[in-house]
Amino acid sequence: MRLIAILQTDCPTCRLMAPYLNALADSAPVSAISQDGEDATREFVRRMEIRFPVERDPGFELSKKFGVVTVPTLYVVDEQDRIVRKEPGFDKIALNEIAAMLGHAAVASPYDGAPASKPGCSSRHLEVQTSDPGAEALDLHSKRGREASVIDLDEDAVEYCYRMFGDALPVVPPTVERVEPMLAGLDRREVIARIPPCYGEATVEKIAANAVMAGCQPEMMRVLIPLMRAVADERFNAHGVQATTHFAAPLIIVNGPVREELGFHSRQNVFSNVARANSTLGRALQLVLLNIGGARPTGIDMSALGNPGKFSHCIAENEEENPWEPLHVDQGLARDQSAVTLFAAEAPHGVSEHKSRTARGVLKAIAYSLATVWSYRACMGFEAMVVLCPEHVRTIHRDGFSKQNVREFLFENTGIPLRCYEEPGEGVEQRTMYKEIFIDGERCYQKFRAPDSIKIVVAGGTAGKFSAVLGSWTVGPRGSQMVTYPV
């Protein structure tokens, strides 16, 4: 058995597929057919670090013979050159089944940050042809964005940028001299993502210009690039998060060694004005969403009350005070892998509990705050993030709770008494779908859909028994899903 993949060099789904094919090629016979010209193919092999042979298909003879409609398409071929399986597009389950057919271990983890599936692009030979149908001519489809224009200013740059590009805070003018060092080792015209809701192209250069405005240092580009991919991930649904009338704003949670390398702060004042890395990364994301994504607070961003996090919303996890696995490990990444996670969050709601000396007491206080998320009688349509402060964590851990125990305790102890549902109002009509449970002997509707709806992060200073609860926007495949990307 061998695997043949038909690819295009500028197809985002083919690029998504490339590392998985590399993994398969370590011990299975893998080859690919590129529908593009020699230069583009060579560049694709170099940039994607392809470790399997790639042939070209001038005149699309092979593509026509295979009858390919979509790229990528994977063909599993047996010893008699018969096609035994054909798989168009990117699909993790199919990839792992193909890996098994080739006698290879699974290559696609559900938690590696890539989507479960993604449709491909149409095969070149089916595209509308120009007068010159040669593959070289079609390299015009290359995913290079336009170079950013340069604006010559003879007025005060801070005032100009404030008026034209910023939100309501002044920004650092993105001068050519300041933007240039951000681009070191990068291709300025590479399109990293298309940013909802207007789907502007976030080229490396545009990201860098916004990062400069936010006050980022050049090394922040290594975090910003995966962050842009995360915010454009369809599962996160930035289109909805940025346009909703609700309070949600993307909250960034930073994990792993990059915290120390770039100076992300995870202790006291973690949600506020404590570190340049936190504040500028959060601000850079907001400026990109505004200037490239187009969600202006006086226009498409329709939030009724807004969220102070729309200036900057970035924390790092205090992994050092966390006796359990940190968030990115829950999400399937290795502990020493740096990562960024995005959660469509409301502002933090404080939970003070200074008197209780037991895990149960602390978690009960948190459960009562969780019960008010979204609206007190609404259940199941949302998630919540619980940010535990180190002092609370110590109490909870001392009583023998694992992180999963914490999630399950909060799940089982958060509910709304049935007696609250006599008057009509939000969440009342849907109660036939809710689950009835007993909490301390009282009949309640269970607040959350599952223990996993409650995300646990440890952060904050070591003095003060203050944790926080953050509600989410509408969640799941029909709303926004939390996404984690490796850095």
Place this chain on the structure above:
Amino acid sequence: MRIVNPMNEAILEAANPALRLTTLRGKTIALLDISKPGGSVFLDRIEQRLRTEHGVTTVIREMKPTFAKPAPAEVLQKIRAADAVIEALAD
């Protein structure tokens, strides 16, 4: 001072609004429910009035699977046949 333009520079092509209908009589009207609570109640009443008071002959009822995301292509395809669309937004 020279600054790098940080904005989306894609040129958006302006589209003319569709011609307004001069009558509803004999027309096909699509009613799009974005799946927010109450949308169906509003559109049921609109449908009834379009048929009984305005002589609309055909009503296409379509629903987005979620209000939180853009309408999928198949929903847009189905309402394309209509002379006009009424969309029920919000709660």
